[in-house]
Amino acid sequence: MTRLRLAVFDVDGTLVDSQHNIVSAMTSAWGNLNLGIPRPDQVRRIIGLSLVEACSVLLPWAPPSVHRAVAESYKEAFRAMRLLPDSMEPLFPGVKEALDMLEEEGWLLGLATGKSRRGVESLLDAHDLHGRFITIQTADDNPSKPDPTMLKRAAADCGLDFSDIVMIGDTAYDMAMASAARTGAVGVSWGYHSLDELNKAGAQVVLDTFDNLTEVLDAVTGER
Structure with a gap:
């Protein structure tokens, strides 16, 4: 057998x-919430974690409500990115x-x-x-x-x-x-x-x- x-x-x-899309979407999410601009190397470090957990690692000083808000903004940015012809x-x-x-x-x-x-x-x-x-x-x-x-x-x-x-x-x-x-x-x-x-x-x-x-x-x- x-x-x-x-x-x-x-x-x-x-x-x-996928690093380009992930970094771009996270940068958009931070910008939407006036959090500044994340360093690309920081974002690459958290690729692989679930989204809210990743946000908590990137923003350890922020409360869970901010982590969830960043995650939702990231999802919106990523959905919009998928509609672009060069987002493969x-x-x-x-x-x-x-x-x-x-x-x-x-x-x-x-x-x-x-x-x-x-x-x-x-x-x-x-x-x-x-x-x-x-x-x-x-x-x-x-x-x-x-x-x-x-x-x-x-x-x-x-x-x-x-x-x-x-x-x-x-x-x-x-x-x-x-x-x-x-x-x-x-x-x-x-x-x-x-x-x-x-x-x-x-x-x-x-x-x-x-x-x-x-x-x-x-x-x-x-x-x-």
């Missing part, structure tokens, strides 16, 4: 390069080929992201990825990373043990979530956190490309 295994991907910074969030090189290869090897695919469900649906539409992911965990339905709930629900959706699941992501939040859930943890180097941060948070391997992803996931899950 073939062993079922699940590869769960982060989205922003792992599958798609491009896939990183090798993403579709890696997904194809994993499916050919019998892997199930999932997503665990700080994006909203609406944002994920927009992404799947834009890149013709509908039907690829058997479990999709978003910020709408789960606590923010690094809480392990997303991976626990992904495991329940697929009826798998945590030892049969690998989280692939670009931030320390992804690696810490995987460690908390006791799944495999594979980092990618092209995202928004450093190699050192990924390793300290529990990455077992950090990839520079998706070229050897299937071999790495096999090794992490003890298949070979």
